[in-house]
Amino acid sequence: MTRPQSPPDPYARPQRPVRQARGDSHRSALVVALIGAAATIVAALIGLFVQLSGDVEQRASGPSLGDAPPAPDAPGVPDTSVAPRSSVPPTTPAASGGADGIPAASTPTTPTPTTPTPTTPTPVGLPEEFLGRWQGYAEELDATSTDHYRVTVELDQGTLREQVGSVQYSMESSDCYGTVTLTAVGGTDQVTLGESIQSGNCVPNGRITLTLRPGDTVDFAYESTKRDGTRQSVRAGLERVA
Template sequence: MTRPQSPPDPYARPQRPVRQAPGDSHRSALVVALIGAAATIVAALIGLFVQLSGDVEQRASGPLLGGASPASDAPGVPDTFVAPRSSVPPSTPAALGASGGADGTPAAPTPTAPTPVGLPEEFLGRWQGYAEETDATSTDHYRVTVELDQGTLREQVGSVHYAMESSDCHGTVTLTAVGGTGQVTLGESIQSGNCVTNGRIILTLRPGDTVDFAYESTKRDGTRQSVKAGLERVA
């Protein structure tokens, strides 16, 4: 059953349709776009921050230089660190050699042992001649023989023989000094005979295979004794 419609009120005020201003729709769209852009930027910043935080955390927990393991928090386990290899070889004594030290300074020369001083070859052999002995009371003459062999300083290098009327004296001689190739000094030690036990002999080379023989000593009574001779090489 259909209800009959009421007749229009003749005194009612007619209503106008609401009209929207043309600019309202544009402003609403712009606001929505700005909000969307701001949300996108914020989301991008949050993503970037999360990514950077992950990288920092990964670097902090990642391997050290040269493949070393990260520091261990376990007690009693030492941290391991491997230094990076250098392309410059280390300086070693073999690399430095004799050219100099690590700072470029010349290397000090290696000291060498000095060559032992020996009896010159010109004195080697047997020497013989007649000597004249003088002291405070008398003068005597007798034959002197000196035999010399190779040797160095403070070594025994030969023997000496004094053939006197009263006694034959035999002894040894030790090289004590070398004055170039022309003179040597010998220390005499008498082993048998009635002679002064110790004395000094100086031999000086002369032309024609001869030497000057000069002997000095002190007798038991404190007087000086000297013997001079010219000796020739006999062997």
């Protein structure tokens, strides 16, 4: 349905269209462009500020999952999470410090001396080659005279410093009897005996050396000092008689 139009007002003044100057339109367009550019810059600054704020908070709270290093077993990615073995310095034990930080000298440990177990030496005994009874004639050499008499030596088993037998001198005027003690062993062919006269008119003490000879005989050598200080020497060759 068409609405009837009202008749024009005959008394109304005709309106003239507003004309805009050409310079004003250009100025308005420039202002609009500047405002748009400023808004874009402000928006970019706000976005950058928000991004920087997030990075700061992320760094303060620790690395995120996005910053985690790639897995060591990923192909083509070297493992940098562990330092090379050669670059890690060996751990050196701290030396005990002395004064002013100077390491104190170590005190040497004195080894405990071990006491050797005493061993009992095997007793040295009279060699079997000398066991038995030996008899012969002795010649006593003196500065003024020479005497001859019979000498009998009987030897039995025994060790050093033990009595191993007896000795007897049969002379024209008297007989002397004594004991003998083993004082030294020179291998298997020589022994030294200490003589101690028990009865008779003889020098109380003397030294007898017996040396084995071939044919079951021994050399008898006697040395002593008489009461007057002179030396007494007796030599004899004895044979085994028992």
